[in-house]
Amino acid sequence: MASFLFRRLLANAIVVVGVAFIVFALVFLTSDPARALLPLDAPPAAVESLRLNLGFNQPIPIQFLGFLGRAIQGDFGTSTRTLEPALGMVLDRLPATLSLGAAGLLVSLLISVPLGIAAAARPDTWVDVTARSVAIAGQAVPGFVLGQVLILLFAVTWRFLPVSGSGGISYLILPAIVIGLGSAAGLTRILRSSLLDVLGSDYIRTARAKGLGPTRVMLGHALRNAAIPFVTFLAFDLAAIVSGVIVVEVVFSYPGMGLLVVQAVANRDLPVIQAFTFVAALTIVTVNLGLDIVYGLLDPRIRLG
Amino acid sequence: MDEASPTPPRRWTSRGLSTPAVIGAGIVAAIVLLALLAPWISPHDPLAQVLPDRLKPPAWLPGGSSTYLLGTDANGRDLLSRILWGARTSLEIGILSVFLGAAIGVTSGLLAGYRGGWLDTIIGRLADIQQAIPLLILALAVISVVGSSILNLVLVLGIGSWLYYHRVVRGEVLAVRERPYIDAARAVGAGDRRILVRHILPNVAGSIVVIVTLELPQVILFTAGLTFLGLGVPPPTPEWGRLIFDGRDYLQTAWWLTVEPAVFLVLFVLGVNLLGDALRDRLDPIRRHRGR
Numbered sequence: 001m002a003s004f005l006f007r008r009l010l011a012n013a014i015v016v017v018g019v020a021f022i023v024f025a026l027v028f029l030t031s032d033p034a035r036a037l038l039p040l041d042a043p044p045a046a047v048e049s050l051r052l053n054l055g056f057n058q059p060i061p062i063q064f065l066g067f068l069g070r071a072i073q074g075d076f077g078t079s080t081r082t083l084e085p086a087l088g089m090v091l092d093r094l095p096a097t098l099s100l101g102a103a104g105l106l107v108s109l110l111i112s113v114p115l116g117i118a119a120a121a122r123p124d125t126w127v128d129v130t131a132r133s134v135a136i137a138g139q140a141v142p143g144f145v146l147g148q149v150l151i152l153l154f155a156v157t158w159r160f161l162p163v164s165g166s167g168g169i170s171y172l173i174l175p176a177i178v179i180g181l182g183s184a185a186g187l188t189r190i191l192r193s194s195l196l197d198v199l200g201s202d203y204i205r206t207a208r209a210k211g212l213g214p215t216r217v218m219l220g221h222a223l224r225n226a227a228i229p230f231v232t233f234l235a236f237d238l239a240a241i242v243s244g245v246i247v248v249e250v251v252f253s254y255p256g257m258g259l260l261v262v263q264a265v266a267n268r269d270l271p272v273i274q275a276f277t278f279v280a281a282l283t284i285v286t287v288n289l290g291l292d293i294v295y296g297l298l299d300p301r302i303r304l305g
Numbered sequence: 306m307d308e309a310s311p312t313p314p315r316r317w318t319s320r321g322l323s324t325p326a327v328i329g330a331g332i333v334a335a336i337v338l339l340a341l342l343a344p345w346i347s348p349h350d351p352l353a354q355v356l357p358d359r360l361k362p363p364a365w366l367p368g369g370s371s372t373y374l375l376g377t378d379a380n381g382r383d384l385l386s387r388i389l390w391g392a393r394t395s396l397e398i399g400i401l402s403v404f405l406g407a408a409i410g411v412t413s414g415l416l417a418g419y420r421g422g423w424l425d426t427i428i429g430r431l432a433d434i435q436q437a438i439p440l441l442i443l444a445l446a447v448i449s450v451v452g453s454s455i456l457n458l459v460l461v462l463g464i465g466s467w468l469y470y471h472r473v474v475r476g477e478v479l480a481v482r483e484r485p486y487i488d489a490a491r492a493v494g495a496g497d498r499r500i501l502v503r504h505i506l507p508n509v510a511g512s513i514v515v516i517v518t519l520e521l522p523q524v525i526l527f528t529a530g531l532t533f534l535g536l537g538v539p540p541p542t543p544e545w546g547r548l549i550f551d552g553r554d555y556l557q558t559a560w561w562l563t564v565e566p567a568v569f570l571v572l573f574v575l576g577v578n579l580l581g582d583a584l585r586d587r588l589d590p591i592r593r594h595r596g597r
Contacts, residue, residue: 140522141567152557264449
């Protein structure tokens, strides 16, 4: 397990450097990097001194090393709008976004695991067809449309829940449902099909032959092996969940990283956009590493291989 | 899964084409046709503002008229015409970026899988990096710098969606390249290029089609999502996401502004998904064998 973890850590470190390069390269898509990193009303002398400070007149590899060095120290420059450190602004919002993402993931699992099991237990019956229809419908409705409809129904018309903002659990419910429904679709489908594949295997027949009931076979024997493709897919789905969180934060004016970056985009606040992109990617890499560990625990072949 | 039953139940299949697949194909064909015919069938100019006719409800509601079948928006523009022209924009962005993504991903997948070695390692690392940055966030960052236009959207969404084509094609090439018929082709003197294009590509074509059905709705939803975040197709060009977004402020008084374009968007995504599901079942030999 130790060498497996080490290999994964190394691979992820390379990914982080690569992400840093892309974030770094963003500046060069503008015509004048130094200009893009300062407020619009900055005096020409300030632009010139930043150009020298950040070494925009040096070769690109040297510039990248400088950028990487500052990034490691947590320095992504200051917001062109508020003049605060960009990374600090993003990290301040991280907890809110993480709790929303976690709540969304929880909703997604609460929907997809029972639906996937139910569909696989009775394939090609009305249970299966219903579960698959729910999954397909959930995938087809975009989060921002569903979010607006839910706001209209629950918060405006029936007044059960707050319209927007953040506070207690009640502020998380609607956004989490939107994120959860969006991601539950794919998870339900993958769990159903991997359960069906596992249920056809020899050791399940053995378990049945021993006289185990269907519940015991499903939860005790099949689910553990079907969980492997499920976790793999979850890792892929992470990007979709993160994207979903961004959009949903805007729909519900939820004060997380997504709302911050959308404001930064409107203000052309490049340092904040860069810091956000980096933090978002780092979050994904970290969660992926966690899933790798889960994966190793689930499947001894990976841990020992 | 159960060898004892001689014929497994096939409630969703009749003569090979499942009901959902037919529905999906029908929806997709209808919307594509409407988009293609938009210049001839839309009743009004999608950009023409008739201010006295602002926020007219659709024809079947009180106050609606047959002049504006689906109602008008806050600037007095005909919603039906805007939805039809919006379909053109959304499909154009979707199809072009899917082509671009497929072209890059299939090429890299073929090369990485066939050659292996350092080329495979380098492309694999690039894929890992790409996977850490969700496409929506990449698009957000890039578009916020380069500015939003249809071309920029196609470029960033297209280049950013190479990943799945690459992963799947590479995997399939690895599985196919050691087959005897590849050796046979090589033995009769076929070069690498010929083997890749004539012998390997046809074998992975099915998977590519399936990924296209997964990516096309994704890209269209991303475009709409980017519009929602303020970075999509710039106004006044009609695009489904733009129409839905524009209706946001009128959700309580003029719900049709949001709901009608959303229905078209959802139907299209649903149609492509249904079609993709059927194709996937059909192209997956294990599942086809089991009749599921």
